[in-house]
Amino acid sequence: MATFRKYDFPNQATADKAMQSLQPLDNAVPLGEIDGLVCYDILFQDTPPAAFTPYIVWPAPLGVHSFLGWDEQYIKDYNEFGT
Amino acid sequence: MYSQIPTSGAGDFTVTRATTATRVNASGLIESVASGIPRLDYFASGGVVGCPALLVEPAATNFVPSGVGFNVQTGVQTSGVTDSPAISINGTLCTKNEASGNTRYVSQVFSNSALASGITYSVSRFFKYNGVAFNTTLEASSATQWGNTNWKQVVVLSAASGVTLGASTTCTGSVENFGNGWHRVCVRVTTGATIGGASTVNVLSELSSALLTGQGFLAACPQLETGSVATSYIPTTTAAVTRNAEVITVSGAVSGSIGQTEGTVYAEFQSDVASDEVFFVSRQSGAGSNRIAFTKDSANILKVQLVANNVGAVNFSGSVSGMLKMAFAYKTGSSALYVNGNFIASSTTTFTFSATGLTDVTINKSSILIGGSVLRPTMFRAIALYTTRLTNAQLASLTT
Numbered sequence: 019m020a021t022f023r024k025y026d027f028p029n030q031a032t033a034d035k036a037m038q039s040l041q042p043l044d045n046a047v048p049l050g051e052i053d054g055l056v057c058y059d060i061l062f063q064d065t066p067p068a069a070f071t072p073y074i075v076w077p078a079p080l081g082v083h084s085f086l087g088w089d090e091q092y093i094k095d096y097n098e099f100g101t
Numbered sequence: 102m103y104s105q106i107p108t109s110g111a112g113d114f115t116v117t118r119a120t121t122a123t124r125v126n127a128s129g130l131i132e133s134v135a136s137g138i139p140r141l142d143y144f145a146s147g148g149v150v151g152c153p154a155l156l157v158e159p160a161a162t163n164f165v166p167s168g169v170g171f172n173v174q175t176g177v178q179t180s181g182v183t184d185s186p187a188i189s190i191n192g193t194l195c196t197k198n199e200a201s202g203n204t205r206y207v208s209q210v211f212s213n214s215a216l217a218s219g220i221t222y223s224v225s226r227f228f229k230y231n232g233v234a235f236n237t238t239l240e241a242s243s244a245t246q247w248g249n250t251n252w253k254q255v256v257v258l259s260a261a262s263g264v265t266l267g268a269s270t271t272c273t274g275s276v277e278n279f280g281n282g283w284h285r286v287c288v289r290v291t292t293g294a295t296i297g298g299a300s301t302v303n304v305l306s307e308l309s310s311a312l313l314t315g316q317g318f319l320a321a322c323p324q325l326e327t328g329s330v331a332t333s334y335i336p337t338t339t340a341a342v343t344r345n346a347e348v349i350t351v352s353g354a355v356s357g358s359i360g361q362t363e364g365t366v367y368a369e370f371q372s373d374v375a376s377d378e379v380f381f382v383s384r385q386s387g388a389g390s391n392r393i394a395f396t397k398d399s400a401n402i403l404k405v406q407l408v409a410n411n412v413g414a415v416n417f418s419g420s421v422s423g424m425l426k427m428a429f430a431y432k433t434g435s436s437a438l439y440v441n442g443n444f445i446a447s448s449t450t451t452f453t454f455s456a457t458g459l460t461d462v463t464i465n466k467s468s469i470l471i472g473g474s475v476l477r478p479t480m481f482r483a484i485a486l487y488t489t490r491l492t493n494a495q496l497a498s499l500t501t
Contacts, residue, residue, distance in 0.1 A: 020136070047162060086345075
């Protein structure tokens, strides 16, 4: 099952390094810089790789971006892990 | 996704798209399709819903944070207005834009963040004539937000023609008839070098005097996305939303259905714009690779490339448009391409596939094999493989 997560990286180089562990069907959407951090939304085809774990964030749903059809799942995960 | 033949399941495709998406259904309405489900799109041609086709699209993001409508302002009604195609997604997606005294225009946030510089974007929105001839526009409300590109597209609503385009300034426009009076206007804009703030778009009356209160037009489903093509509508409510790409592929036992020394590939499809990868038979690259690639460029040139043991052996090209029927027959020393019953090209080049063979059929896989990474919406009505090289007369008959 796919997994929708949000990440803040301290800089682009750190983001690029983590992105190397993406699988072919994962979809990473760059959101640009928000408050000086490099932000991505990623819809993983499966479980997120460990390389992303330190950078996960839980903005209040749904932040500035979502994946079509994944709003409810993000809100559920936010309530379980992000609060 | 089932293949008609073989019935063993060896030819069934795996469809991957991890997000919901939308399609036009048999009633001509836009509706949602669950993740991983292929989309049969009953796209309208000239306003008449036609024969469906498999819609395959790249990933896209609709930056418009609220597809519901404009911010509440004088002259805009954002609730209680329903009409297709918008009602099929959400009864509040349709807005009625009314004149009210001298206030005849409104603006809408089309992106919560600044756009990128030097990029082509597509701005699209559905319009419908609502009883009063009316000229309106889609246009930048602030040129600085678009890198000092002060673009403007006049949209003409009339009883006789529905929705047509007027003058285009620093942009190019197109309009597509979706039926029931609804038309989708798409405007392509390339941003300048220096972007100033998040983007907004005006819908502005072009009339010299105000209409009566209550007169206006209907609008729905705004979308702002990168690239020169408006892809299928991506509903939004509070934030930008991404639809993932479709990847449709079959491998493994299907190799028994692919002619390994000779064969014929038939396809009926439409790709209106340049696409570096329409579909492949055996999507391989590198040493020992074998592949047959079907692509299309921005000048509407269909290109067929056969690579055997990592050597380009056959390269055909021909001008095409609209939904086309294509048959490519391959055999060492005797290959040919037919489109819509017409001979396009032939080749006497000899080739030998490596032992890897021809292994899969793949549609829309997003990585670079040929000349770039551009993927565009494509609609398929059929793909068929034959394990023999059909005769030229058969190719002509098959594609007629």
